[in-house]
Amino acid sequence: MRTIMLIDMDYFFVACEELRRPEIIGRPAIVGADPKEGKGRGVVSTCSYEARKYGIRSGMPISTAYRLMPDAFFMPVDDTYYEEVSGRIFSIVKEYAARMEQVSVDEAFIDVSGKVGSYDDAAVYAGLIKGDILKRVGLKCSIGIGPNKLIAKMACESAKPNGIRLVKENEVRDFLSGIRIGDMHGVGGKTEARLNAMGYKTLGDIAASSPVRLFTEFGAYGLEIHRNANGIDDSEVVDYHGIKSIGREKTFDSDTKKWDEISNALRFLSGEVFDELRRKGMAFRTVTVKIRYSDFTEHLKSASLVHGSQDMEGIAKNAVKLFNSSRNGDKSIRKIGVRVSGLIAYKGQKKISSFMVN
Numbered sequence: 001m002r003t004i005m006l007i008d009m010d011y012f013f014v015a016c017e018e019l020r021r022p023e024i025i026g027r028p029a030i031v032g033a034d035p036k037e038g039k040g041r042g043v044v045s046t047c048s049y050e051a052r053k054y055g056i057r058s059g060m061p062i063s064t065a066y067r068l069m070p071d072a073f074f075m076p077v078d079d080t081y082y083e084e085v086s087g088r089i090f091s092i093v094k095e096y097a098a099r100m101e102q103v104s105v106d107e108a109f110i111d112v113s114g115k116v117g118s119y120d121d122a123a124v125y126a127g128l129i130k131g132d133i134l135k136r137v138g139l140k141c142s143i144g145i146g147p148n149k150l151i152a153k154m155a156c157e158s159a160k161p162n163g164i165r166l167v168k169e170n171e172v173r174d175f176l177s178g179i180r181i182g183d184m185h186g187v188g189g190k191t192e193a194r195l196n197a198m199g200y201k202t203l204g205d206i207a208a209s210s211p212v213r214l215f216t217e218f219g220a221y222g223l224e225i226h227r228n229a230n231g232i233d234d235s236e237v238v239d240y241h242g243i244k245s246i247g248r249e250k251t252f253d254s255d256t257k258k259w260d261e262i263s264n265a266l267r268f269l270s271g272e273v274f275d276e277l278r279r280k281g282m283a284f285r286t287v288t289v290k291i292r293y294s295d296f297t298e299h300l301k302s303a304s305l306v307h308g309s310q311d312m313e314g315i316a317k318n319a320v321k322l323f324n325s326s327r328n329g330d331k332s333i334r335k336i337g338v339r340v341s342g343l344i345a346y347k348g349q350k351k352i353s354s355f356m357v358n
C-alpha cells in the first residue's frame with residue numbers, strides 16, 4: 001500500500017510574521033507589495049483569514065486590498081526569514097518520512113508507506129507530525145493523505161485550514177466525483193472553459209467519459225486530464241530537501257523603459273540573490289530573468305553553466321545579457337526578477353579557506 005502525504009503550511013508568510021509580531025494575531029494582515037496609500041503597484045502574496053473576511057485574496061493588486069481594508073497590517077515580503085522558518089519546519093517533517101520532496105517554501109510531499117501499516121494509522125501519524133510542527137515551530141499546517149501525490153494534494157486543499165483529510169484508495173472515486181473542474185490541480189481557466197463547453201462540469205463527468213474524446217480535443221494533455229480525473233498518478237516522491245531556487249523581484253514605481261533604472265534593478269536583485277546564496281552555502285547553475293511588461297505579458301529567459309558557480313558577477317552579467325537578448329524595446333516594463341536555480345552545495349572556496357586557516 002502506497003501512502004503519500006502533502007503537508008502545506010497555512011497562510012505561511014503571514015503566519016511567519018505572526019510568530020515574530022504576536023500583536024497582529026487575529027487582525028487582518030497582509031504580506032505583499034507596499035500599498036503606498038492605495039497607489040502601490042504590486043500584489044498581495046499572502047493574507048490572514050481575518051483579511052479574507054474583507055474579500056482580500058492572494059494575487060490581488062495591493063491597491064485593491066488597500067481599498068477593501070486600509071487599516072489592515074501591510075508587511076513587505078521577507079523571503080530570507082520565511083526560508084529560515086521553512087528550513088526548521090521541513091527538517092522536522094523529514095524525521096517522519098523515508099522520502100520527502102519539498103515543492104515550495106511551505107509545501108512538501110512525503111512517502112510514509114513503510115512507516116504506517118494502514119490508512120487509519122496514517123491519519124494518526126499525520127496528527128503527530130502536525131502536533132510536532134506546532135510545538136516546535138508554533139505554526140499550523142494542513143495535511144492531505146492519499147494513495148498518490150495527486151490525491152494527497154487535493155485532499156490537502158479540502159483540509160484547509162488546520163485540518164487533516166484522508167482519502168483511502170477505495171474512496172478516491174467518490175472524493176473526486178463532486179469536485180468542480182476548476183478545482184482540479186493543474187487545470188487553468190482556459191482549459192476549464194473548454195471542458196465546460198464540452199459538457200463536463202465535475203471531475204466525475206470527465207472520469208466517466210471516453211478518453212478518446214479528450215485526446216481528440218487536447219492531445220496527450222487530454223489523456224492526462226482523464227487520468228487525473230480518475231485519480232491515477234504513478235509519480236514517485238523524489239527525495240529533495242531544501243530550496244530549489246532563490247529569486248528576487250521588483251515592481252517599478254512606474255512602468256519604465258529607462259536603461260539606468262532597469263540595470264540598477266538587475267544589479268540590486270543580483271546582489272540580493274547572491275547574498276542569500278552565500279548565506280546558504282550554495283552554488284547555482286542556472287540564471288533566469290523574468291520581465292513583466294506594462295500589458296502584463298511576461299517573458300522568461302534562462303542560461304545555464306556547465307559547473308556550479310557562486311559568483312556575484314556571474315549572476316549580474318548573465319542577468320543583463322539575458323535581459324538584453326529577450327527584451328521587447330517597444331514595451332515599458334512593470335516588474336523584473338532575477339532567479340538562480342540548479343542549486344548545489346558550494347565546496348570549492350571552503351577547501352581553500354580551510355587551508356589558509358591552518
Ligand SMILES: [Mg+2]
Pocket residue numbers: 008009010011012106107
Ligand atoms: Mg501554504
